[in-house]
Amino acid sequence: MQQSRSTRPFHRPASGRRYAERRYRGFFQRLVARREQALASHLLAHPHPECNGHIVDIPCGYGRFYPLLKQQNFKVSAMDQSQAMVDIYREHENFADADHAEQADVLKPLPARAAGASRALCVRLFQHLHHPELRIKALQTLGANRRQVVMTYYDDASLHYWSKRLLMRLKGKKVRVKMIRRADFESEVEQAGLQIIKRIKLFPGLHAQTWVLLAPRDPA
Numbered sequence: 001m002q003q004s005r006s007t008r009p010f011h012r013p014a015s016g017r018r019y020a021e022r023r024y025r026g027f028f029q030r031l032v033a034r035r036e037q038a039l040a041s042h043l044l045a046h047p048h049p050e051c052n053g054h055i056v057d058i059p060c061g062y063g064r065f066y067p068l069l070k071q072q073n074f075k076v077s078a079m080d081q082s083q084a085m086v087d088i089y090r091e092h093e094n095f096a097d098a099d100h101a102e103q104a105d106v107l108k109p110l111p112a113r114a115a116g117a118s119r120a121l122c123v124r125l126f127q128h129l130h131h132p133e134l135r136i137k138a139l140q141t142l143g144a145n146r147r148q149v150v151m152t153y154y155d156d157a158s159l160h161y162w163s164k165r166l167l168m169r170l171k172g173k174k175v176r177v178k179m180i181r182r183a184d185f186e187s188e189v190e191q192a193g194l195q196i197i198k199r200i201k202l203f204p205g206l207h208a209q210t211w212v213l214l215a216p217r218d219p220a
């Protein structure tokens with residue numbers, strides 16, 4: 001089964017750089033971006049007894065979360081399907097020698113240099129994975145090596161869901177992002193051998209983006 005094409009491929013550095021400059025420029029987008037940093041910071045600070053200080057940021061995009069990860073003293077493995085994004089990430093002015101950036105697909109096992117990470121950060125990918133099989137595969141990659149995972153998905157119980165559906169219907173277009181029923185997401189997490197420790201909505205009732213902290217499921 002193939003991933004949907006709803007995420008942009010960013011084949012060229014120029015398109016990645018344009019995206020980095022423009023994506024979070026508007027007032028509402030800046031508000032969203034600020035709240036995302038606060039939620040990531042909060043969830044990454046959750047205690048993890050098996051933490052070795054190494055985190056994999058996948059998909060890393062152009063490095064929105066790199067300063068936060070360094071502030072929290074992580075050794076970072078930055079991975080993205082787009083080589084252009086990986087190149088932009090690596091060009092970060094404070095990119096540390098101990099860190100590395102590499103092309104990788106979350107639907108396959110991680111490259112050797114990232115495999116030992118005890119934490120994973122996965123922001124703004126799951127709304128592009130339209131089929132449960134793909135989401136379970138991605139959850140298995142993220143949660144391998146008994147990783148604690150901080151990630152986002154779009155929950156369908158919000159005004160965002162209905163307003164987006166209405167807007168797209170009026171424009172005669174299909175909704176490109178996948179919003180998932182809470183019960184379905186919970187079942188997928190369980191099938192991947194994980195459990196939800198915390199769940200926080202970006203803007204409750206208004207925005208579909210939902211942050212979760214996942215940990216390996218304890219044996220029954």
Ligand SMILES: C[S@@+](CC[C@H](N)C(=O)[O-])C[C@H]1O[C@@H](n2cnc3c(N)ncnc32)[C@H](O)[C@@H]1O
Pocket residue numbers: 003007008009010058059060061062063064065079080081082085104105106107122123124125
């Ligand atoms: C919306 S961006 C999010 C990037 C970053 N997490 C952030 O929040 O700024 C989505 C990214 O997912 C990457 N991507 C899409 N499918 C992927 C896959 N199967 N494995 C790894 N990265 C993928 C795209 O190249 C793109 O850079």
